[in-house]
Amino acid sequence: MPVSVLDETVNAVKAFHEQPHEVKAKYYKRDEGKGVMYASNNDLYRTTAASWHDSLQMWMGPEPPNVEEIPEVCREELVEWDLHATKVADDVMELLSEGLGLERGRFKELTFSDSRVLVGHCYPYCPQPDLTVGIKAHTDPGFLTVLLQNHVPGLQVRHENEWLDVKPVPGGLIINVGDFLQIISNGEYKSVQHRVLANSRKESRISIVVFFNLAKWREDGYSGPLPELLSPHNPPIYRDFTPQEFRENFYGKGIDTKSLIQKITIRN
Numbered sequence: 001m002p003v004s005v006l007d008e009t010v011n012a013v014k015a016f017h018e019q020p021h022e023v024k025a026k027y028y029k030r031d032e033g034k035g036v037m038y039a040s041n042n043d044l045y046r047t048t049a050a051s052w053h054d055s056l057q058m059w060m061g062p063e064p065p066n067v068e069e070i071p072e073v074c075r076e077e078l079v080e081w082d083l084h085a086t087k088v089a090d091d092v093m094e095l096l097s098e099g100l101g102l103e104r105g106r107f108k109e110l111t112f113s114d115s116r117v118l119v120g121h122c123y124p125y126c127p128q129p130d131l132t133v134g135i136k137a138h139t140d141p142g143f144l145t146v147l148l149q150n151h152v153p154g155l156q157v158r159h160e161n162e163w164l165d166v167k168p169v170p171g172g173l174i175i176n177v178g179d180f181l182q183i184i185s186n187g188e189y190k191s192v193q194h195r196v197l198a199n200s201r202k203e204s205r206i207s208i209v210v211f212f213n214l215a216k217w218r219e220d221g222y223s224g225p226l227p228e229l230l231s232p233h234n235p236p237i238y239r240d241f242t243p244q245e246f247r248e249n250f251y252g253k254g255i256d257t258k259s260l261i262q263k264i265t266i267r268n
């Protein structure tokens with residue numbers, strides 16, 4: 001991916017968030033699922049405390065928004081970013097398939113990348129950063145996340161009970177393993193817990209993510225650890241589950257930690 005795409009994407013999302021409230025208010029909504037939505041915390045009404053960020057969110061697949069629905073100030077750039085990020089995700093999925101000894105195209109065949117959500121976050125300056133966070137600790141519920149951040153720090157991952165800074169690297173992208181990948185890989189790949197600290201710098205922290213979710217469920221309506229990975233020596237760690245369970249778990253409360261995984265774990 002050309003570095004210019006990364007810079008242009010960050011600048012375009014920043015430009016969107018820097019617009020006056022009246023302009024952005026046109027996109028305020030909370031009915032999740034399609035189109036374009038501008039809101040602070042996704043889980044504002046389900047959680048006990050708000051965190052310090054605003055997001056422009058777009059459902060890019062299976063049904064993409066009309067191009068005119070995308071705010072003009074970042075339209076061209078986000079369409080471009082979506083193409084590049086999807087290509088990166090497809091390549092990484094091939095490697096991850098191979099890493100499990102599966103055919104290269106196994107994950108693609110399940111058309112994971114057809115269901116995706118693009119989010120442009122802004123973490124504005126927070127005058128009292130000790131009292132809140134930018135985004136609470138969570139794991140991404142989907143399959144794989146491609147993440148681009150600007151030079152303002154704040155992202156942390158949990159590693160062996162410690163929070164480690166994910167320092168911005170110019171030209172770098174971050175890939176998160178989501179809960180779904182952990183489940184279908186029968187625990188081989190682990191979804192990573194992460195959070196963003198409230199931004200104490202005068203300049204906004206900008207990040208742009210694309211979440212790749214599972215698009216295709218099994219014919220019996222369930223999903224679960226891939227059968228070809230299981231054997232008497234490697235029995236399933238997780239039970240099968242339905243899209244409804246997945247959705248209820250995700251939208252039912254605030255973004256929380258590994259709750260779906262905890263719920264369906266049948267063996268440690």
Ligand SMILES: O=C(O)CCC(=O)C(=O)O
Pocket residue numbers: 119121135140147149155194195196207209
């Ligand atoms: O802003 C970031 O770096 C992380 C955002 C994030 O974790 C998310 O949207 O799920």
Ligand SMILES: [Fe+2]
Pocket residue numbers: 138139140194
């Ligand atoms: Fe996340």
